[in-house]
Amino acid sequence: METDTGSKEVLDHHYPSTLESVDQAESEILAAAGQAGFDEDGQHEIGMAVRECLVNAVVHGNRYNRNKRVHVKVRVEQVARFTIQITDEGEGFEMTEVPDPLHETNLLRHSGRGLFLMGAFMDDMKVQKAPAGGTEVTLVKLIGRGAMLA
Amino acid sequence: MSVKLNNRQVGDVTVLDVSGRITLGEGSSALRDALRDLAAKGNKKILLNLSDVTYIDSSGIGELVSGFTTVANQGGDLKLLGLTKRVKDLLQITKLYTVFDVHEDEAHAVRSFA
Numbered sequence: 435m436e437t438d439t440g441s442k443e444v445l446d447h448h449y450p451s452t453l454e455s456v457d458q459a460e461s462e463i464l465a466a467a468g469q470a471g472f473d474e475d476g477q478h479e480i481g482m483a484v485r486e487c488l489v490n491a492v493v494h495g496n497r498y499n500r501n502k503r504v505h506v507k508v509r510v511e512q513v514a515r516f517t518i519q520i521t522d523e524g525e526g527f528e529m530t531e532v533p534d535p536l537h538e539t540n541l542l543r544h545s546g547r548g549l550f551l552m553g554a555f556m557d558d559m560k561v562q563k564a565p566a567g568g569t570e571v572t573l574v575k576l577i578g579r580g581a582m583l584a
Numbered sequence: 585m586s587v588k589l590n591n592r593q594v595g596d597v598t599v600l601d602v603s604g605r606i607t608l609g610e611g612s613s614a615l616r617d618a619l620r621d622l623a624a625k626g627n628k629k630i631l632l633n634l635s636d637v638t639y640i641d642s643s644g645i646g647e648l649v650s651g652f653t654t655v656a657n658q659g660g661d662l663k664l665l666g667l668t669k670r671v672k673d674l675l676q677i678t679k680l681y682t683v684f685d686v687h688e689d690e691a692h693a694v695r696s697f698a
Contacts, residue, residue: 453609478670485641489608536679544650547642547678554677 440512444469448503449488451496451522456488459506463518470510471577479555480516480575486548487520487571495522495569514577521570526563587611587637589618597629597694598622599665603636606644615644619651619662628660629697633690635666645678652684661685665693 444466449455460481467480488504496502502523509517533540535547553559558574587604600618605611622630632651634640640648648664655662663685667675675681687693 456608482641482674485607489641489643493608541679541683542649542653544646545642547645550678551642551674 441509441517442511443507443509445506445508448505450500451492451498451502451504452500453489453492455504456485456492459488459504460485463506463508466508466510467516467575470516472516472575476575480518480573483552483555483559483573483575484518484520486551487518487573490548491520491522491524491569491571494527495524497524499523510577516575516577518573518575519570520573521564521568523566523568526567526569529561587614589614591618591622594631594690594694597631597697598627599631599633599690599694601633601636603638605639606637606647607639607641608643612641612643612647615647616650619647619654623651623654623658623660628655628658630655630660630662631665631687631690631693631697632662633665634671635668637668637671640671640674645674645680648684649680661697663687663693663696665690 445462447462449459463484464477464481467477472480491504492498496504505521507519511517532549533546535543535550540546552573556573557576560572562570564570587602587606587610589600589602591598591600600622602615606615652662665687667686672681675684685696687696
């Protein structure tokens with residue numbers, strides 16, 4: 435669907451809160467990224483970020499509750515931005531309470547790197563409370579830039 | 585493809601060959617079980633060969649760290665072999681590259697346990 439702001443919605447789907455959905459949503463987002471012109475490295479970076487985000491939504495947000503859905507929207511904007519919005523129906527969290535995984539006291543923690551990796555692999559990331567509750571994460575990758583970690 | 589694991593003995597070093605994807609679910613739990621099993625059996629020199637790992641997520645990184653600490657707590661060493669560029673990049677941005685003893689050559693890695 436093309437909007438009057440020149441952005442085109444290429445994916446708008448609700449997924450059940452399962453790990454199988456993570457694979458499915460990742461695959462569909464990567465297909466859209468390929469169509470938007472991202473090369474293999476760009477798709478890999480988007481894949482890393484969206485997988486972390488989807489896992490967070492399923493595991494920490496919706497806690498595998500099959501009555502709750504993960505909502506994924508992908509837009510390609512005329513200003514060459516590939517924008518992915520992933521929303522869960524969980525209770526939300528405070529970003530300020532998330533420990534810094536790079537702090538020396540946290541380096542050997544088993545978990546807690548997902549949000550950091552999302553930010554590392556994307557050009558922009560915003561985490562906010564969704565209007566209907568839950569957490570809404572917006573991930574942006576600029577189209578036409580080389581791979582960030584190349 | 586999920587993860588495949590196979591362990592072999594090179595002298596007194598146990599080499600765990602890993603291939604495929606290490607992601608939350610089947611992949612990460614298989615790696616966790618394999619490392620815990622090796623540690624429980626008293627293996628103190630473990631070389632994790634990641635040269636055929638195509639993808640690893642934060643859950644997979646967590647299993648590497650847990651394996652490292654589990655083996656270290658039992659007086660052993662867990663070292664890494666054959667990181668692809670993407671896995672190496674991941675360990676570098678998470679500041680874990682210098683935590684692990686990383687090798688590119690298996691013979692050299694095996695000798696480093698002595």
